[in-house]
Amino acid sequence: MAFWVYVSALLWPDCHLDHNFSCGVTLTNFCLLKTLDEVLCRTRKSRRFAAIGGGLLLLAGCNSLPESGPTERQINQAAHDPKRSTLDYRIIQVNPDLIDILASQVPPLFSSLDAGHSLHNPPRNDTIGPGDILQVSIYEVGSALFSPNGMSMSAGANTSMASNLPPLNVDGNGNIEVPFGGQLYVSGMTTNQLAEAITLRLKWKSQSPQVLVRIVSDITNSVIVYGGVREPNRIPLTPNREHILDVIALAGGEDRTVQSDEDYIVRLTRDEKVAELPLKTIENDPAQNIVMQPGDRVQLIYQPRSFSVFGASERVTQEQFTTPDLTMAEAISRSGGPIDSRADPNAIYLFRFESADVLKRLGVPVDKGATVGPVIYQLDMMNPSNYFLAQRFMMRDHDIIYIANASSNKFYKFFGLISTLVSPGITAAWMVK
Template identity: 65%
Template sequence: MGPVQHRALSRKRLAVMGGALMFLAGCNALPNSGPTESQINHAQQNPKKNAVGYGIVQISLDLITLLDSEGPPSFSSLDADNVPVAPGKNDTVGPGDILQVSIYEVGSSLFSANSATMLASSASGTNTLPSSASSSTLPPVVVDGSGNILVPFAGQIHVTGMTAHQVADAILARLKQKSQSPQVLVRIASDIANSVMVYGGVRMPSRIPLTPNREHILDVIALAGGVDHTTQADEDYMIRLVRNGHIAEMPLKVIENEPAQNIAMQPGDRVQVIYHPRTFSVFGASGKITQTRFSMPTLTMAEAVARVGGPVESRADPNGIYVFRYENADVLRRLGLPVDEKASVAPVVYQLDMMNPSNYFLAQKFMMRDKDLIYIANASSNRFYKFFGLITTVISTAE
């Protein structure tokens, strides 16, 4: 290389280094996938940047215990809170039921054609008695809104809370003075009082009558045709139970896997089957930025991070693993965060330091929720490495 070429190459290298120094002064302009831990913490304290008013809470065992205690009620707890002192047998009569009443008589009959024969015989003075018993089935008897039925020759009878056998006895007591050796049979033809409504994502939404066998929640879902397994998995279905003004929701798969949650139905229960695929999103220095479905009844933070490949070693800051969530406002008040009095939910950021080995156990206990957002912070040194790589590329090109 001649002197002239050597000087030209030196000037080029100096120009490149000078330009690199200028880039170093504006290193913040280098592209990045998101803020660092310190930037998130500073933004939280800056009212101009924290317009939604979120707080940052460190994930701890106490926090996990609080979140678990404030979760939606399980079906087993709902059953314990509302179970009657003496559990019903689903065989009593109530308003709206339709009864089939059959009356059997000997001799003078009130309800069959034999009664006309008896009247004619009495008028002629022969007093001829029929030689055989007669039976009559009354038209459908509806229990009115007050719980009463009206039976010819027996009058109005209050039957709410009675079994079919007790209703028959009540009718018989009224007819004994008017008919010779009457016998009464009562059957519940349409059972409205002892039924539950099953609707939503089932093949045959309907009213399911309960029997003395005491059907459970999976039983009535099956009787309504079950959920559509051809396109969706059980993990994507939520079951909502409404009982006495209380509401509980659980994934269908949890009910299938935990017999204690497959509680017995009570008259008046409403069961809604909801197709609701749950997802979480991941941003920042992760192996993959994506929105991912749960595809399982419950999902921990550790499992969620692992699904996307975990933090990228070359650019992630394991001190700053965050979960962004809209949390129940009562929970945030108990954590001491300022929350509007009228708010039912408020934003919060949960942080986990994965440089502490014990926190990996917490990650296995912290439960993810639908629409949670995981953010893995970039390391502060990430920009330096990007800048260093840029300089290396420029110098190599210049040579």
């Protein structure tokens, strides 16, 4: 009852009120407006209703205002709340030790795949294997066993007769069938070794046979080059020992009409092992331009690297790297940086799935068998020294930068909303006066 009396006195101080309350706390005689003061009394009521309504909204409505993302406090709370954090991640402050750990991380290099082949034991590219097609030419003196017309030479003649056998296919077991020579196992032989083997088989059937063997279709000594090249193809290898950039060039090279070679990834598959490197890295590091081996598969992938920016920045955006390397400082500046009126420069976050090796070195637990894990790196831009660290922190593909909202942002949003709602009433009151 006292509450209603207080509210009545607050809203209608100049009105004559007669309050009669029953046991049900009923206000019976309401304000009797005087003819002369009616307009002023209603104006005062409107102002006080607006004041009380604004107070109630201030107490209960701030949390319902829209936001672009969480504050620093909310991110820290979510990291320790198992109900809100479905992924077990940690928040790591950007510091010099972290920069050194990240800089020491080395991706799988092509040179590691070539470790078992030294210069003293280079792979051969002239052996025969299943699937190859061979051309065998036999030169005979005197009686021509392979002459199509059964021609024979006179005794003592030095004239030789050349006969080309039909193309011989090496079957899946590595065998070929030579007329008058029978079946020969040729897998692993060189062309010279096979020529000697055929000559030995024909020695007692043909007069002074001489044999030449040439690989017409070389399946065994070849690599497959495909993906973002102009001419995807099977590239035969030669004893010259082609390197990875050689076979890419023989396949027409990368399609530069799409993008620069910073956005191309070379994926090499060898003996069920896979390694990836940027094409630019192979071009700049001769040690990664390794010698090709028969059976290698080289895929050129056009993969434009990008990062995303959310939160209290000039714009929410997804940007491509467009350069070989990109630092965190450069990435933040591309999005316009933190907004003074909204952002909390103490809380600049970078979300990333980091390798398990780095997470272990940072003391972050990793699930058994996992190769990567989630982590959040925090940068405090109120500390001037961290601007130097941001210049050394290298961005990676699919990184997410989040600029947290300031805690006071809700109040300013609410104040702006109230101003928008109250301004028409204040304007109307001044017009009445």
